[in-house]
Amino acid sequence: MSFDNAYESLLGGEDAHWAFGTGFSEALSGVDREFPAGVDREALAAYCLMLGDDALIYSQRLSEWCSRAPELEEDIALANIALDLLGQARMLLTRAGEVLGRDEDALAYLRDEREFRNVHLAEIDCGPGPGGDFATTIARLLVFSSWRLALFSRLRGSADPVLAAVAEKGLKELAYHRDHAAQWTVRLGDGTDESHRRMQAGLDRVWPFVDELFATHAVETALAGVAVDPASLRSEVDGVLEAVLSASGLTRPQDTRAARVAGMAGRDGVHTEAMGYLLAEMQHLHRSLPGAVW
Amino acid sequence: MTTALEVASAVRDPELPVLTLADLGVLREVSEQDGRVVVTITPTYSGCPAIDEMGADLRRSLVSAGYEDVEVRLSLSPAWTTDWISDEGRSKLAAAGIAPPSRIGPSVAGPVPLNLVPPSRQVACPQCGSLNTSEISRFGSTACKALRRCNACAEPFEHVKEI
Numbered sequence: 001m002s003f004d005n006a007y008e009s010l011l012g013g014e015d016a017h018w019a020f021g022t023g024f025s026e027a028l029s030g031v032d033r034e035f036p037a038g039v040d041r042e043a044l045a046a047y048c049l050m051l052g053d054d055a056l057i058y059s060q061r062l063s064e065w066c067s068r069a070p071e072l073e074e075d076i077a078l079a080n081i082a083l084d085l086l087g088q089a090r091m092l093l094t095r096a097g098e099v100l101g102r103d104e105d106a107l108a109y110l111r112d113e114r115e116f117r118n119v120h121l122a123e124i125d126c127g128p129g130p131g132g133d134f135a136t137t138i139a140r141l142l143v144f145s146s147w148r149l150a151l152f153s154r155l156r157g158s159a160d161p162v163l164a165a166v167a168e169k170g171l172k173e174l175a176y177h178r179d180h181a182a183q184w185t186v187r188l189g190d191g192t193d194e195s196h197r198r199m200q201a202g203l204d205r206v207w208p209f210v211d212e213l214f215a216t217h218a219v220e221t222a223l224a225g226v227a228v229d230p231a232s233l234r235s236e237v238d239g240v241l242e243a244v245l246s247a248s249g250l251t252r253p254q255d256t257r258a259a260r261v262a263g264m265a266g267r268d269g270v271h272t273e274a275m276g277y278l279l280a281e282m283q284h285l286h287r288s289l290p291g292a293v294w
Numbered sequence: 295m296t297t298a299l300e301v302a303s304a305v306r307d308p309e310l311p312v313l314t315l316a317d318l319g320v321l322r323e324v325s326e327q328d329g330r331v332v333v334t335i336t337p338t339y340s341g342c343p344a345i346d347e348m349g350a351d352l353r354r355s356l357v358s359a360g361y362e363d364v365e366v367r368l369s370l371s372p373a374w375t376t377d378w379i380s381d382e383g384r385s386k387l388a389a390a391g392i393a394p395p396s397r398i399g400p401s402v403a404g405p406v407p408l409n410l411v412p413p414s415r416q417v418a419c420p421q422c423g424s425l426n427t428s429e430i431s432r433f434g435s436t437a438c439k440a441l442r443r444c445n446a447c448a449e450p451f452e453h454v455k456e457i
Contacts, residue, residue, distance in 0.1 A: 073431035087341025
């Protein structure tokens with residue numbers, strides 16, 4: 001290798017000197033991926049997209065804090081949480097793609113807004129954009145991770161071996177995410193007048209998006225034994241949120257249901273205004289330079 | 295010729311190079327049949343970016359040891375736990391200034407308990423041995439490490455957090 005030319009030194013030889021993140025192989029290579037008998041594959045793919053899109057879109061939102069968090073440790077924490085979720089998304093989208101005949105990149109970068117199945121809570125702007133601040137971000141993390149942790153806890157018993165394995169793997173990660181959010185909620189809610197005011201405002205901002213998390217979709221009904229009915233998670237998640245709020249001196253916001261369009265929401269591909277902007281940022285490189293790798 | 299297991303066991307972790315993949319517990323199985331080697335590894339975290347590097351390093355080491363036909367498989371279940379880090383691995387971590395994880399035992403079914411305060415683990419400072427240490431951040435430079443500080447010798451240090 002010669003160092004006369006900077007590019008030559010980067011491109012020559014084996015790839016061992018590259019930073020992590022190059023040449024990603026498929027997320028599920030080598031995993032036992034047999035489909036259990038009697039499972040509706042189309043519904044399984046749709047379900048994997050739901051859970052995968054929740055993680056992918058929320059990961060994108062969390063990544064927006066990179067280099068902008070209030071302190072270095074928090075910058076690293078939010079990026080770590082985003083990375084865990086991105087890993088979960090890759091496995092779930094790959095599983096969906098086995099039925100749909102598309103790989104994880106095609107599903108992440110080449111679908112349009114109406115094809116995404118994530119809940120609205122994952123996509124709304126809770127900061128660092130104008131839609132929120134750090135406290136709002138913590139409020140969303142608390143709600144999202146409490147809900148997903150309860151979901152994954154039950155998904156460990158799924159009849160689909162890949163979903164069960166993804167859940168078992170992700171469960172401990174989500175427990176760290178939830179604890180992190182819960183500890184920050186207590187710190188801010190039980191802190192100064194200003195931190196309390198902001199934490200309460202953050203909860204008020206995300207609460208209208210809570211009901212959607214527990215609405216049973218037809219896909220989940222069709223996948224008994226494979227999927228988890230989110231309605232069954234409500235009392236467990238409510239109990240966790242109640243424990244955090246009472247330790248923080250915060251008030252549980254009034255349940256205000258965010259508007260649906262003709263009864264439809266994120267699981268049906270109907271999204272909020274924020275989603276188009278988010279996808280534009282997430283997808284533009286791949287779409288402008290098809291097949292680009294780095 | 296060294297066995298495929300010996301070769302694979304000597305490959306180091308790209309993020310914690312003081313440990314081999316075997317010390318870390320991510321190397322699950324090495325089988326060798328008719329010149330074909332199948333290596334099974336498991337990721338530490340779902341999004342662990344080092345997993346591809348691990349596979350590439352295993353393949354490279356085995357090929358240079360004379361094994362032409364190498365397949366690296368990924369196993370997700372049972373999920374990796376820090377309890378799989380060997381005793382030797384724990385000593386190597388401590389010697390490198392990284393506090394090893396404590397043992398947590400098997401995971402249990404049912405709802406995961408909520409921690410409103412960080413669990414008060416007895417983590418010894420890898421520099422001076424004091425147990426008077428505190429957590430700075432649950433999330434550190436890699437997915438598997440937390441940041442701590444020793445209140446006795448004032449040194450910050452990393453801690454492989456229990457999972």
